[in-house]
Amino acid sequence: QVQLVESGGGLVQPGGSLRLSCAASKLSFSIYAMSWYRQIPGKERELVATVTSGGGSTNYADSVKGRFTISRDNAKNTVYLQMNSLKAEDTAVYYCNAQWLRFDYWGQGTQVTVSS
Numbered sequence: 001q002v003q004l005v006e007s008g009g010g011l012v013q014p015g016g017s018l019r020l021s022c023a024a025s026k027l028s029f030s031i032y033a034m035s036w037y038r039q040i041p042g043k044e045r046e047l048v049a050t051v052t053s054g055g056g057s058t059n060y061a062d063s064v065k066g067r068f069t070i071s072r073d074n075a076k077n078t079v080y081l082q083m084n085s086l087k088a089e090d091t092a093v094y095y096c097n098a099q100w101l102r103f104d105y106w107g108q109g110t111q112v113t114v115s116s
Contacts, residue, residue: 002027002105004096009110012086016114020081022096022107030054032100034072034079038092038112045095049081053100064090086114 008020020036035050049070050059058070069082079096091114096107 002098004098004105004107006094006096006107006110009094009112011113011115013116014086014088014114016086017082017084018086018112020083020094020096020110020112022079022081024077024079024096024098027098027103027105029077029098030074032098032103034070035097035099036070036079036081037095037097038090039095039109040092046092048094051079083112086112088114090114 003025004022006020006022008018012018031053033050033052036048037045038048039045048061048064049068051070051072055072060068067085072079091112093109093111095109098105
């Protein structure tokens, strides 16, 4: 079945950087819009960034604009989230999402903790 596997999370100090990766398998990766979401316990899942199927267009939550960059490599079936200038409020579980028409898939999540 379809698998989305996130990696790259961890503990980082405020102002630091992390790069998340999401490797997809068993789907036609290049036709899917790919997104990163995040969730804090007790709160709704929040859309962080989206990249279109061809990679030509991206969108970001206002809270991460100018600090985070989403990109994809269709040859490697992988989407990335480069996170710079991290803040304590970026602490969350980050989820990868693939969406095309009615098809919608999620990864298991990776924890990002920003703390000194």
